[in-house]
Amino acid sequence: MAGRTLIVDGYLTTRPRLYGRGTLLILGAFLWMGVFLFAPLAGLAVLAFATRGEYGGVEWTFTWGNLVRLAGWDEFGFSWNHVQIVWRSLWLATVTTVLCLLIGFPMAFWIAAKPARWRGLLLALIMVPSCVNLVIRTYAWQQFLGAQMPAAWVAQHLGLVPEGSALYPTVAAVYLGMVSCMLPFTVLPLYTSVERLDWTLVEAARDLHAGRLRTFRHGILAQCMPGLLAATILTFIPSLGMFVISDMLGGAKFLLIGNLIQQQFGSMNDWPFGATAGLFLVLASLVALWGLRLVSERETPHARGRR
Amino acid sequence: MSRLPRWIGWASWLGVVILYIPLLAVAILSFNSTRYGQQWGGFTLDWYAKMAANEAILSAAWNSLLLGVASTLIATVAGTLLAIGLHRTPWPRWFQRGSDLAINLPVVTPDIILAIALVGAFAVLREWSAVFKPGLVTLIIAHATFQISFVALVVGSRLATIGRDQVEAARDLYANTGQIWLRVLLPQLMPGIIAGALLAFTISLDDFVVSFFVSGPDSTTLPLLIYASVRRGVTPEIHALSTVIVAGTMLAIILTAWLQTRRDATPKD
Amino acid sequence: MTHPPADGRPLDLAIRAIDKAFGSVQVLRGLSLDIPDGQFVTLLGPSGCGKTTLLRIIAGFEAPDRGTVTLGAVDLLALPAHKRPVNTVFQSYALFPHLRCEDNVAFGLRSRRIPEAELRPRVREAMETMRITEFARRYPHELSGGQRQRVALARALVNEPEVLLLDEPMSALDAKLRHEVQGELKRIQRKYQITFILVTHDQDEAIAVSDRILIMQDGGIAQDGTPEQVYERPVSRFVAEFMGSANLLPARCAGTPVAVCGFGELHLPAPATWSEGHLAIRPEDIEVRQAQPAVNGVAGRISERLFRGDHWELLVTLGDSSTLRITTEPDQHHSEGEAVWLELPPDDLLVLRD
Numbered sequence: 001m002a003g004r005t006l007i008v009d010g011y012l013t014t015r016p017r018l019y020g021r022g023t024l025l026i027l028g029a030f031l032w033m034g035v036f037l038f039a040p041l042a043g044l045a046v047l048a049f050a051t052r053g054e055y056g057g058v059e060w061t062f063t064w065g066n067l068v069r070l071a072g073w074d075e076f077g078f079s080w081n082h083v084q085i086v087w088r089s090l091w092l093a094t095v096t097t098v099l100c101l102l103i104g105f106p107m108a109f110w111i112a113a114k115p116a117r118w119r120g121l122l123l124a125l126i127m128v129p130s131c132v133n134l135v136i137r138t139y140a141w142q143q144f145l146g147a148q149m150p151a152a153w154v155a156q157h158l159g160l161v162p163e164g165s166a167l168y169p170t171v172a173a174v175y176l177g178m179v180s181c182m183l184p185f186t187v188l189p190l191y192t193s194v195e196r197l198d199w200t201l202v203e204a205a206r207d208l209h210a211g212r213l214r215t216f217r218h219g220i221l222a223q224c225m226p227g228l229l230a231a232t233i234l235t236f237i238p239s240l241g242m243f244v245i246s247d248m249l250g251g252a253k254f255l256l257i258g259n260l261i262q263q264q265f266g267s268m269n270d271w272p273f274g275a276t277a278g279l280f281l282v283l284a285s286l287v288a289l290w291g292l293r294l295v296s297e298r299e300t301p302h303a304r305g306r307r
Numbered sequence: 308m309s310r311l312p313r314w315i316g317w318a319s320w321l322g323v324v325i326l327y328i329p330l331l332a333v334a335i336l337s338f339n340s341t342r343y344g345q346q347w348g349g350f351t352l353d354w355y356a357k358m359a360a361n362e363a364i365l366s367a368a369w370n371s372l373l374l375g376v377a378s379t380l381i382a383t384v385a386g387t388l389l390a391i392g393l394h395r396t397p398w399p400r401w402f403q404r405g406s407d408l409a410i411n412l413p414v415v416t417p418d419i420i421l422a423i424a425l426v427g428a429f430a431v432l433r434e435w436s437a438v439f440k441p442g443l444v445t446l447i448i449a450h451a452t453f454q455i456s457f458v459a460l461v462v463g464s465r466l467a468t469i470g471r472d473q474v475e476a477a478r479d480l481y482a483n484t485g486q487i488w489l490r491v492l493l494p495q496l497m498p499g500i501i502a503g504a505l506l507a508f509t510i511s512l513d514d515f516v517v518s519f520f521v522s523g524p525d526s527t528t529l530p531l532l533i534y535a536s537v538r539r540g541v542t543p544e545i546h547a548l549s550t551v552i553v554a555g556t557m558l559a560i561i562l563t564a565w566l567q568t569r570r571d572a573t574p575k576d
Numbered sequence: 577m578t579h580p581p582a583d584g585r586p587l588d589l590a591i592r593a594i595d596k597a598f599g600s601v602q603v604l605r606g607l608s609l610d611i612p613d614g615q616f617v618t619l620l621g622p623s624g625c626g627k628t629t630l631l632r633i634i635a636g637f638e639a640p641d642r643g644t645v646t647l648g649a650v651d652l653l654a655l656p657a658h659k660r661p662v663n664t665v666f667q668s669y670a671l672f673p674h675l676r677c678e679d680n681v682a683f684g685l686r687s688r689r690i691p692e693a694e695l696r697p698r699v700r701e702a703m704e705t706m707r708i709t710e711f712a713r714r715y716p717h718e719l720s721g722g723q724r725q726r727v728a729l730a731r732a733l734v735n736e737p738e739v740l741l742l743d744e745p746m747s748a749l750d751a752k753l754r755h756e757v758q759g760e761l762k763r764i765q766r767k768y769q770i771t772f773i774l775v776t777h778d779q780d781e782a783i784a785v786s787d788r789i790l791i792m793q794d795g796g797i798a799q800d801g802t803p804e805q806v807y808e809r810p811v812s813r814f815v816a817e818f819m820g821s822a823n824l825l826p827a828r829c830a831g832t833p834v835a836v837c838g839f840g841e842l843h844l845p846a847p848a849t850w851s852e853g854h855l856a857i858r859p860e861d862i863e864v865r866q867a868q869p870a871v872n873g874v875a876g877r878i879s880e881r882l883f884r885g886d887h888w889e890l891l892v893t894l895g896d897s898s899t900l901r902i903t904t905e906p907d908q909h910h911s912e913g914e915a916v917w918l919e920l921p922p923d924d925l926l927v928l929r930d
Contacts, residue, residue, distance in 0.1 A: 007636065007637060007638055007639045007656075007657075008397070015397075018396055018397060019396065019398075021392075021396065022392045022393075022395070022396025022398065023392070024392070025388045025389070025391055025392025025396075026388070026389050026392035026393060026406075028384075028385050028388060028389075029385040029386060029388060029389035029455050029459065030389070030406075030409070032385060032451070032452065032455065033409065033413075033452060033455060033456075035428070036425060036428050036448060036449070036452040037412070037413060037421070037424065037425075037428075037452050037453075038409070038412075039428070040424035040425060040427050040428035041412075041416075041420070041424045043424070043427055043428070043431075044420070044423065044424050044427060047427065102318075103318055103319075103321060103322045103325070104322065106314070106315040106316075106318035106319050106322075107318065107319040107322045107323075109311060109315055110311070110315050110316060110318075110319035111319075113311050124560065124564065125323065126322070126323070126326065127560075128556070128557055128560055129326045129327065129330065131509055131513060131556050131560060132330070132513075132552065132553050132556050133512065133513055133514075133515060133529070133530045133533075133552065134513070134515050134530075135515045135530040135531075135533050135534045136530065136533060136549045136552055136553065137329065137330070139333070139533055139534075139537060139541075139545070139549060140329035140330050140332060140333040140549065141329045142537065142541075143329065143332050143333050143336055143345070143541075143546070144328060144329040144332040144333075146345050147344075147345070148344055148345040148346055149332065149345055176325065179325060180325045180326055180329070183322055183325065183326060184326070187322070237415075237417065238417065238418075240417065241417030241418060241419045241420065243419065243516070244515060244516070244534075248534075248537060258419050261419055261423060262419070262519075262520075265423055265426055265520065271427070274423060275423065275427075278419070278420050278423050281417060281419070281420060282416070282417075282420060285417065470668070470670070472666050472668050472670035473670055473672065475635075475637050475657070475664075475666070475670065476664070476666060476670035476671075476672070477672075477683070477687075478636070478637075478656070478657040478658045479635060479636075479657055479658070479662075479663055479664045479732075480658075480663070480683045480684035480687055480731065480732075480735065481658045481659075481684050481687035481688050481735070482658055482683075482687040483658055483687075486687055490683070490686075490687075491672060494674045495672075495673065495674055
């Protein structure tokens with residue numbers, strides 16, 4: 001076929017010429033991304049199996065040692081340290097996702113029930129904070145939870161915290177920060193699917209004398225499955241890699257995988273182990289994606305074809 | 308739809324409160340004259356004046372702006388060309404699929420992974436040229452790297468809405484390739500390019516994680532400055548700074564939305 | 577607005593032996609066609625018959641696998657679309673959404689760098705012809721479908737092309753508007769005296785506007801003739817069925833000018849070329865008689881009677897329970913259930929190719 005005259009958009013040309021032009025156009029971007037992204041990402045996967053040098057450098061001696069360390073064994077024997085960090089990260093991401101869904105689902109209905117001209121405004125209201133830098137929002141939480149602020153005052157008088165102390169660093173503060181950070185990304189996909197909901201199916205479920213729970217499950221939840229899935233993914237995966245919020249609101253002892261990675265690339269200067277933690281993060285995200293797809297496929301076979 | 312249970316409204320307001328109350332708290336504190344602690348000591352604008360005179364803050368703001376503008380320029384040019392090259396070339400299917408995957412990769416990869424990948428890349432490249440030592444250059448490169456994808460996605464989706472018949476009609480009306488681009492495709496693509504650039508700029512300002520990893524001592528940006536100041540002990544100037552940034556962000560969004568509605572409104576004479 | 581070709585020869589369009597396939601689908605098969613300068617030709621056929629592909633080859637949006645297309649002495653296939661003296665009115669109109677109507681109309685002239693001083697009066701004239709002057713400063717999305725179509729026509733005609741191609745330009749309009757535009761098209765073609773090639777699947781439209789109709793079937797031409805010829809004397813079963821209104825009669829013939837149908841024998845003007853095939857007769861050519869006619873009389877019973885305003889439409893069930901459709905003058909009165917004789921005059925019986 002090469003060399004034969006083609007007509008594309010009314011212009012006589014040949015395949016090699018078209019490809020030549022196309023390659024020129026995409027070359028810059030792909031070269032850039034190749035050098036600064038694709039190659040380094042591949043390098044990271046290799047780095048995860050390298051060894052830390054004596055003075056912090058990288059030695060290209062390949063080992064499973066980093067994985068073993070992440071699982072808890074190091075030269076001093078077994079410790080729960082890393083296992084705890086991994087477990088805490090998974091747990092935090094899961095609970096954050098559940099909390100965001102619990103608040104975000106009602107919010108999606110709430111917005112969808114408003115008159116059309118209000119909906120855009122409310123959506124903007126919810127999306128605007130997500131455009132404010134995360135550090136500033138987390139810093140704002142620190143201030144809000146400060147020792148002399150009303151929230152702390154109430155807690156102090158209820159005897160929940162000692163007199164004169166702030167509400168951070170605490171686990172609860174981390175959850176507040178996480179939910180407020182992730183909530184916009186939960187609401188948006190949920191809203192798009194709630195807005196397209198077919199309410200006749202809900203009515204039908206009610207007519208069949210289904211209980212409230214059954215009506216919700218078969219009439220509403222099944223239809224919102226794609227949005228629910230997107231919301232879960234968009235909340236869970238960024239939560240998993242978070243380190244700013246835990247660092248600023250959770251204190252030095254509340255470590256997540258993100259903090260672990262940051263430490264290895266920072267003060268600990270152990271890049272291979274940091275890369276291993278990073279690799280684990282990516283794999284955990286992929287497993288989560290795959291698991292959620294399985295769930296959605298099991299939950300929505302009857303809803304297929306209606307879209 | 309009208310018979311929503313009442314608790315749905317309550318839960319929703321709870322969500323709105325969680326989103327806004329800390330921002331509101333900082334805004335109030337920024338007008339508080341007390342130097343240390345959060346006791347209300349009376350209204351003042353001193354912290355705004357002090358902020359405007361603070362060398363470190365001004366230099367960080369300048370760095371943030373420089374970083375945003377430079378990386379957005381690079382990403383807009385590269386991302387737009389990428390979108391055009393992908394959409395207007397009859398690539399084989401496998402290549403199109405691969406490209407889609409490649410473009411979406413930075414969007415779905417966690418920030419921290421992008422950050423350490425870039426740190427690794429710069430460490431290797433530093434052996435070869437001093438340009439890649441941590442600083443504004445590495446920041447710009449890092450931001451542009453993930454911005455390219457967003458620009459390419461936005462411009463690509465706009466490009467997909469311009470039908471083949473537009474190009475054919477232009478060709479039919481005696482336009483050569485240059486004229487087709489200048490008079491038909493680019494004018495219609497412009498809103499997409501502007502939207503892509505705005506998004507890229509927002510993402511640059513929004514980024515902390517990648518900046519945290521690849522910046523150097525002389526390239527502190529505003530988020531990095533605030534993060535550092537939390538460790539050193541907060542001054543109310545930081546409250547003022549945060550409030551200005553929040554207000555600025557909101558203003559920018561309102562402005563964008565307003566421009567959008569104006570563009571959509573039917574022009575009349 | 578005349579087109580004196582430089583060498584004095586007419587600008588006839590000659591299409592020779594065009595083959596075109598998309599993948600494994602053969603869309604055009606050895607199609608040849610001559611269109612004299614200034615003719616209004618319609619390519620008529622069902623979707624997938626290749627009519628739009630032929631149009632796109634003439635316009636320069638597709639390259640044929642084989643064959644030639646010449647306009648006068650010019651080899652069109654050697655020219656890219658933007659250098660052909662041919663303009664197209666697209667099915668979608670393809671107006672430029674970011675340009676006002678007047679700038680849409682001026683687009684082609686500006687592409688050719690015609691000076692503004694010369695361009696303005698030409699744009700104004702084209703817009704006046706199409707009666708869109710009042711929309712000059714509007715954007716396409718502010719216009720109705722009919723108005724957009726006029727802009728698309730003006731945008732093409734202002735370039736004074738040798739050939740104007742129209743790709744189903746009326747498919748987006750409602751029935752009333754379509755009638756109006758059909759009259760308009762005819763008027764404009766007379767005014768500009770250039771070749772119009774219209775693609776449509778609407779036989780009424782084709783009959784209303786064309787000098788000549790080409791019925792296309794499977795990438796070839798099934799019949800080529802005036803609207804009267806195609807309507808009244810379809811040559812094949814495909815054409816008769818596509819044009820819609822004729823009665824089709826399955827018949828056998830054994831080399832004599834007599835055909836055997838299910839309801840009886842019919843005399844033909846000449847023997848059929850086939851032993852088994854179809855005859856056709858138009859509803860208005862069948863006469864209703866009270867008594868048995870001398871030739872080709874068929875007995876039947878009126879099963880349905882519909883008043884169509886200017887005529888009656890009768891459905892008559894014959895002996896083999898097949899049905900014939902007949903139209904009669906409004907002053908003839910018959911009732912449902914009535915037994916009648918029908919006369920199928922031999923000269924009006926068409927022997928079809930299958």
